[in-house]
């Protein structure tokens with residue numbers, strides 16, 4: 001906006017709020033031009049390489065990386081939330097086996113609220129407590145869901161394992177090796193926050209109404225489930241499997257683009273270069289696929305990336321790059337996450353960010369006074385004059 005324009009003169013309609021700054025935030029910074037993602041001042045690359053999800057939870061909720069004693073205290077606190085109310089597991093058992101796990105998760109979060117003694121947390125400290133509860137219980141719900149629909153018994157969480165390792169343990173029923181647990185940590189860390197993405201904005205919008213944290217997280221889960229958001233990773237894997245071999249990529253991509261379909265995992269609303277999360281997950285995917293004796297899976301992905309970039313340049317003069325979902329699909333598959341659990345796994349990382357944003361929005365962390373979101377739509381529907389259309393009784397219409 002130039003200095004002379006008023007906000008009313010800037011075209012803001014039907015552009016998905018792209019480029020429109022709606023709030024201050026201290027939680028994460030996304031530099032779309034340079035391909036940089038920062039959580040509370042720290043670049044994600046060393047966090048993903050060296051850190052644990054618990055450290056990132058502390059960073060997002062408590063504003064800085066923990067010192068050793070703080071991390072120990074947080075681990076202890078988190079372990080205390082590693083349980084599901086028996087009644088919640090009973091509810092899980094009643095849900096249809098075929099239901100999408102994102103729907104199940106979205107339905108179960110309010111169930112957890114119903115079992116919380118004080119769902120209407122009054123202040124940031126109570127919200128932080130609820131946040132830790134959700135961060136711990138969402139993975140337990142995903143794991144329990146997967147086991148129940150597979151006809152297996154729910155595995156009780158272990159207090160002595162790290163957050164990532166415990167998730168894999170409750171999912172698979174065996175303690176993962178260090179490498180698998182570290183990969184899970186990286187996935188969770190890379191998904192933990194990402195500015196005002198669609199689901200986070202949903203959570204913040206709900207926070208602005210003063211609805212409770214569980215309501216905001218349930219709403220955010222619904223938002224994340226969409227194909228253009230977190231739902232892309234599962235669809236990437238389906239696409240790679242459907243293509244089947246490198247020589248079929250060109251035909252697949254050109255046909256999809258001819259049909260005006262989107263290539264999942266490609267493109268981003270903010271990044272104009274490769275998504276920094278994909279930069280980290282790409283080499284991991286290559287190494288893991290090679291180690292698993294399935295190098296072709298990665299080779300197909302690379303060819304999809306190449307052909308899509310060439311075709312988008314040729315057809316629309318646009319540059320397009322891989323996003324986080326493109327390679328996370330392969331990495332998830334290589335640690336035996338069932339494909340339709342990829343988006344739920346995305347949620348297990350992002351819940352930390354949703355909670356941090358909820359607290360910031362509701363209690364005015366970055367701005368003194370939180371305000372209810374209330375944008376305006378321009379009415380372009382039927383118009384019969386300033387008094388409105390005349391009412392016609394049903395029998396005369």
Ligand code: COA
Nearest residue numbers: 227228229232261262263264265266267268269323324325
């Ligand atoms: N495949 C094919 N075409 C794509 C595309 C993709 N992955 N991503 C963008 N485009 C095209 C759109 O069709 C549109 O073309 P048009 O102008 O001729 O209608 C144009 O590029 C702009 O797309 P738009 O959705 O308006 O803006 P964007 O670039 O900001 O889109 C996404 C960002 C993420 C919505 C988009 O890239 C997408 O749908 N990607 C696939 C889904 C995905 O991976 N989502 C996860 C994101 S982390």
